[in-house]
Amino acid sequence: MYFLVVKNLGVERCVDRNEEDVYLDGMSFDCRLDLDCPGKEFIREIEITCNELPGERIKARVFRD
Amino acid sequence: MTDTDIKSHIMKKASLVLSGLVVLFLLTGCTSLKRYSSATYKAVDNTLVEMDLFGYQLIPSGIFPAGKNLWELSASAQTRLIQILDARYPDNTQFIHALNHEYLTEEAVPCYDYTRKKLRMVFTISKKRNYTVLKGNSLSGNFSPADRIEYLKFSLKIPDNYNLRFTEWNRYATEYGEIEIGDISFTRSLDLEAEASATGQVDLGGTGSLGRSEGQEIKSRYLKLNGSISKNTIEIEEEGTREIDLTGNVIVDVSVEFSAFPERITIPLFSLKARTGEDTSRVAALQFMDVLVPRMEEVPDTIRAILELDYIYRHVRSGWKTYQEWDDHVEYYTGSIRKEIPLFHREDYLPVFYCIGTDRGERRTVKIRSAPGQTYPLQFRSYSDASRFSDWLTDYSASAGTAGDEITIGKDTLVLDGIPLTRDRVARGYRLKVMPVYGD
Secondary structure, three states, rough: EEEEEEEEOOOOEEEEEEEEOOOOOOOOEEOOOOOOOOEEEEEEEEEEOOOOEEEEEEEEEEEEE | OOOHHHHHHHHHHHHHHHHHHHHHHHHHOOOOOOOOEEEEEEEEOOEEEEEEEEEHHHHOOOOOOEEEEEEOOOOHHHHHHHHHHHHHHHOHHHHHHHOEEOOOOOOOOEEEOOOOEEEEEEEEEEEEEHEEEEEEOOEOOOOOOOEEEEEEEEEOOOOHHHHHHEEEEEEEOOOEEEEEOOEEEEEEEEEEEEEEEOOOOOOHHHHHHHHOOOOEEEEEEEEEEEEEEEOOEEEEEEEOOOOOOOOOOEEEEEEEEEEEEEEEEEEEEEEEEEOOOOOEEEEEEEEEEEEEEEEOOOOEEEEEEEEEEEEEEEEEEEEOOOOOOOEEEHHHEEEEEEEEEEEEEHHHHHHOEEEEEEEOOOOOOEEEEEEOOOOEEOEOOOHHHHHHHHHHHHHHOOOOOOOOOEEOOOOEEEEEEEEEEEEHHHHHOOOEEEOOOOOO
């Protein structure tokens, strides 16, 4: 399982998970979500947008369990 | 015409020409119209002027449209509500407590932006006053009591990594006056509106006195100001006119805005249930509010900015005993300062939200599952909301009911560690407490 994690003001939150690594730069997610993601292995860093703020790009990290 | 008449005529003409020359000399050589007697550029000296951020204030620019309380209602509505509360709460303590309730209507779901702030900065600009160089009527250094800062240009730059930008000027104030700006740039002067006249009296001695009134229709201008604001930088240019020293405090009011990150805040709506003579709060429903908070991966203790100052220092080498500047022999120094200053601190910009969870071992917090795949953090906008909710959660878990029942409020289920919270998990398994969402 792959997980997408954003970090803001020192707090990490998982905003998506998927069985396959589908995460690409520019994808959009609901950044308010706080899913349970046991991902430990860092894969890479990408830039996503939040559905609530489509103009702003933020860093996100892809992990897998 | 006789020779005597011709001589007399020539003498009169020469006298007139001479008088004119004398007047011209006086006008050019000894007059308040002059800036100085002589001026030279001397050197670069970066030690003559000091500038610091003396104080600041960062306040939210939005107003939280929370629910109304009794005291914000109209007179007739207040009367009606007091009658209702009086009927509902015969006990005096309960009645007084009820007067301070807040009422959040369903339509008035508040929305709040924690990213926009109004920033007031008080800068202090001082010059080095080295009175030890005064030796009677002479100077042994580059300081005299008549010295002044004639021009300065300063800028404040916020590094990119803070995701913070200036958005608007609001106000600029010096000891000579203030201007409201409300734009991204300005060019203004601080003037004295009344017109004044300067009069100089010159005694020629001997045959009489010549009274000279310059009658300058001057409009006393204190300062010339330019300012500009860009995403990361504000820049201000000040030039004092005659006898105006730019030493002193200046107040700069600007609006700033962080890049935004979305958050979801929970507002618990409590109802009161009378039980054995005292009130017990019950969570009747949950409302959710989308807010924007500053977007920064980490929480720096201090947000710093780069302050740069260029100045021109007017040193009066001689002529400093008089208040007038026309007899000054001036030496100009230029200088510059560049330093990093603390702009404001984490407690000023960090939203204060609270959550419920445990920090035994790894920190874990209670979440809200609204639907499969839609789990949000349970976070409150105030400690009192979080504390009240936590008290309710503890009471509810201890009350009669099936121990394995999931705790739901409406369609929302409370979740911890990825699985729904049950009464027995709260009552036995965890020591839940209120914790701040950000920071320690």
